Amino acid sequence: MGADTTYDLLIKNARVVRPGQPQVETSDIAVKDGKIAALGPDMDAALAAEVVDAGGLLAFPGLVDAHMHTGIYNPLAEDALSESRAAAMGGVTSSMNYMRTGQYYLNKCAPYAEFFPEVLELSEGRFHVDYAYHLAPMMNRHIEEIPELVDQHGVTSFKIFMFYGGHGLHGRSSDQGSFLMTPKGENYDMAHFEFVMRGVRKAMDMYPEKKDIISLSMHCETAEIMTAYTKLVEDAGELTGLRAYHESRPPHSEGLAIAIAAYLAHETDCVNINLLHLSSRKALDSAARMAVAFPHINFRREVTIGHLLLDVDAPCGAHAKVNPPIRPREDVEGLWAALLEGKIDWVVSDHACCKAEIKTDQENPDEIFLAKSGFGGTEYLLCGLITEGSKRGLSYNRMAELVSRNPAQRYGLPGKGDLAPGFDADIVLVDPDESFVVRAEESESRQGYTPFEGQELSARVKKTFLRGRLIYDNGEIIGQPSGRYLSRPYSG
Numbered sequence: 441m442g443a444d445t446t447y448d449l450l451i452k453n454a455r456v457v458r459p460g461q462p463q464v465e466t467s468d469i470a471v472k473d474g475k476i477a478a479l480g481p482d483m484d485a486a487l488a489a490e491v492v493d494a495g496g497l498l499a500f501p502g503l504v505d506a507h508m509h510t511g512i513y514n515p516l517a518e519d520a521l522s523e524s525r526a527a528a529m530g531g532v533t534s535s536m537n538y539m540r541t542g543q544y545y546l547n548k549c550a551p552y553a554e555f556f557p558e559v560l561e562l563s564e565g566r567f568h569v570d571y572a573y574h575l576a577p578m579m580n581r582h583i584e585e586i587p588e589l590v591d592q593h594g595v596t597s598f599k600i601f602m603f604y605g606g607h608g609l610h611g612r613s614s615d616q617g618s619f620l621m622t623p624k625g626e627n628y629d630m631a632h633f634e635f636v637m638r639g640v641r642k643a644m645d646m647y648p649e650k651k652d653i654i655s656l657s658m659h660c661e662t663a664e665i666m667t668a669y670t671k672l673v674e675d676a677g678e679l680t681g682l683r684a685y686h687e688s689r690p691p692h693s694e695g696l697a698i699a700i701a702a703y704l705a706h707e708t709d710c711v712n713i714n715l716l717h718l719s720s721r722k723a724l725d726s727a728a729r730m731a732v733a734f735p736h737i738n739f740r741r742e743v744t745i746g747h748l749l750l751d752v753d754a755p756c757g758a759h760a761k762v763n764p765p766i767r768p769r770e771d772v773e774g775l776w777a778a779l780l781e782g783k784i785d786w787v788v789s790d791h792a793c794c795k796a797e798i799k800t801d802q803e804n805p806d807e808i809f810l811a812k813s814g815f816g817g818t819e820y821l822l823c824g825l826i827t828e829g830s831k832r833g834l835s836y837n838r839m840a841e842l843v844s845r846n847p848a849q850r851y852g853l854p855g856k857g858d859l860a861p862g863f864d865a866d867i868v869l870v871d872p873d874e875s876f877v878v879r880a881e882e883s884e885s886r887q888g889y890t891p892f893e894g895q896e897l898s899a900r901v902k903k904t905f906l907r908g909r910l911i912y913d914n915g916e917i918i919g920q921p922s923g924r925y926l927s928r929p930y931s932g
Contacts, residue, residue: 447472449908450488451867454499457836458859459845464836469499471865474907475932478861494869497902500840501859502533502866505818506847507716507742507788510537510571512544512814514793514886516559520566523793523816524923525884528568528912530789530819531868531901534848534856534926535569538599538657540576542621544609549578549621552585556593560925567923568911570866572851572930574599574657579622580632583639590643594927596650596852597714599657600636602697605629606663609763611688611809612670630700637710644712653852653929655712655740656705660697660723661689661764669693674809682752685808686765691720694764698723702730705737714740714850717790719747719764721774724783740785740850743775745824746817748787750891758800758811760891762790776832779842786847787825791818796888816887824892826872826899836872855932864932865908874900884917 449471456467456479468483469476485491505527511519527535539559541549546558552575563571576599577583589595604620605628620628637656644651670688673679679687698715705713715727718741731739750760751769760766778784792814801810817824825839840858848857855864875898880890904912911918 445487445489447477447488449490449492449865450483450485451492451494451499452483452485453496454494454869455496456859457498457500457840459501459837459841459857461837464498469859469867471908474865476859476861476863476865479859492903498836498870498872499859500531500822500868500870501844501857501863502868502904502906503531503822503843504534504536504847504851504853504856505532505789505791505821506536506786506851507744507790508535508537508818509790509792509814510535511539512792513795513798513812516546516562517566519793520563521921522884522886523791523818524566524568524571524921525917526791526816526819528904528906528917529884529901531822531870531904532818533569533866533904533906534853535567535571536847536851537571537573538576539573540599541578543619549623551581552589556589563925566921568917568921569906569923570926571923572926572928576601577636577639578620578628579626580635583635586639587643587646590647590650590654594930596654596928597657598636598640599659600633601659602633602701603659603661603663603666607666610811610813612667634704634708637704637708641708641710650852650929652712653850655714655850656710657714657716658701659716659763660694660701662693662697665690665693665696681757681806681808682754682760682766685761686752686767689763689765691722691767691771694718694720695722695726698726698730702734702737706734711736712738714742716742717744717747717764717788718742718775720767720771724774724778728783741783742786742788743779743784744788744790745821746790746815746891748772748775748828749824749895754891756891756893757806758808759815759889761808761811761813762815763813776828780832780834784842785850787821787842788847789816789818789821790814791816793885793887795886799889815891816885817890817892819883819885820878820892820897822868822870822901823897823899826870827897830872830898852928853926853930855930865905867905868901869903870899870901872899876900
């Protein structure tokens with residue numbers, strides 16, 4: 441930068457989308473030392489070392505994709521490279537990943553004091569976007585480690601998979617112990633969930649300055665109901681595909697699990713609860729009832745772009761298998777109604793790259809119960825939300841809350857999620873009028889397919905800046921991985 445310049449970068453003529461604001465404002469954005477330094481109209485281009493003309497494109501704050509699974513089906517170091525490229529392609533600048541011990545991920549059981557440093561080592565220098573981890577306490581030792589994880593590693597968010605103790609990741613299972621790799625004599629059950637909540641509450645008490653960003657996320661499905669209904673569906677043999685999977689994991693299982701989670705949160709005074717990937721009207725109804733029953737619990741509600749864009753009649757079939765399942769159209773419309781009414785706090789991808797060769801059974805590719813659960817989609821998070829949200833009257837400013845500010849604030853990233861002086865210069869330039877048809881071959885992900893194949897989206901990400909550095913430009917990833925680990929609280 442020359443001695444006579446004030447800013448490193450000046451983005452001119454952008455339509456700036458700020459969360460919490462009543463409208464979009466045309467403005468320039470000045471960046472210095474990786475942070476937004478100023479916003480205003482007609483700023484002098486001579487003040488900047490580099491000038492980018494946005495040409496009237498929308499400028500969103502970089503997305504905080506708060507629910508990803510980097511490394512679940514592929515080696516972590518490999519997944520971090522390819523799937524963070526997909527994230528950058530979609531305007532995501534902060535990738536928040538769920539991680540646990542047991543099968544998949546690193547395929548080992550160990551205390552997090554040993555396990556998590558290995559995760560960080562494998563991640564370093566591999567992400568094109570900034571990244572953080574949520575951790576799942578799978579055994580008693582992990583619960584004891586929660587305060588240490590908060591204090592030493594800046595991990596402030598934890599997770600419970602409510603169905604894991606009695607139902608498999610992909611369907612019925614008779615041996616969850618081997619899958620979870622938990623120590624002999626320990627059970628991943630309702631009592632364990634209670635003690636995890638007590639461990640999270642203990643960390644809140646030990647670190648009161650961090651108590652507002654220490655939270656527990658819940659995958660709410662009930663193992664016993666799903667196991668019984670899976671048997672009913674398989675034995676009847678009348679349903680196939682996504683509808684069969686939906687019926688095997690019925691919405692009332694989700695609703696019941698939410699009620700159980702809420703009461704345990706009340707019992708343990710674990711007040712910051714995130715209800716993940718709500719997928720049905722019954723789940724929404726249960727969440728609403730629990731908020732009334734336990735007003736002191738600070739519930740947050742999440743939905744995924746997959747559950748907003750797909751239903752059981754989608755032509756992608758088993759490629760869209762995920763937990764909780766893709767639901768019928770009436771549930772999809774229920775999610776949209778809740779989102780428009782302000783009853784959803786953030787939208788995520790739940791990105792889990794499951795490559796084509798392992799996603800479905802090679803001999804029976806249409807058999808839903810033989811397919812693996814999960815799929816990628818971070819690259820379509822913003823474009824999908826703009827496409828469907830705009831049709832339904834969702835404002836751009838509200839979209840910025842859903843994909844940037846709200847998850848950043850909940851999960852301890854106060855330096856992310858807005859376009860204002862002092863925030864990281866994570867900026868996404870989007871053309872809301874450039875339509876494209878989703879093709880897996882054009883994605884940066886190594887998945888090899890997408891359940892969104894053939895969908896026409898009405899908006900396209902054009903450029904993504906991470907802390908003021910261009911990392912994606914019109915279909916091309918720029919430069920080497922420069923993502924940083926986000927130890928929380930992260931203010932930049």
